[in-house]
Amino acid sequence: MSYVYENEGGGKYDLDDPLSFADDILRLKGGWDRRSGYAEYELTATYGEPEQKTVALGTAKGKVDDDDLKVEYRDRDGYAQARVRTNDVGHLVLEYDCAFLGKSSRGDDVRIDAD
Helix, strand or coil: CCCEEECCCCCEEECCEEEEEECCCEEEEEEEECCCCEEEEEEEEEECCCCCEEEEEEEEEEECCCHHHEEEEEECCEEEEEEEEECCCCCEEEEEEEEECCEEEEEEEEECECC
């Protein structure tokens, strides 16, 4: 997946810095541009036994540390809340909390950018 950010002045930036994260339930894929601070990510959940179900939870686009980089999702099977922000040393981190069909996971300051 390739992400491109187009600013109001018509400039385009490839979001070359990849963002990724995976645990037992959540998967995050995206990209960001360090210069502009713009990021995009998609969040999915995979859960259920014996048959697994994958659900698209949402997409967030915007400047890092703005409220735009939140995803909130709720249905009869469960919920998910996620937010991307920078930590004290400038890395992108994920804060998340989710539970689907009795299985839950959560994290705080989980690094999602690559060096």
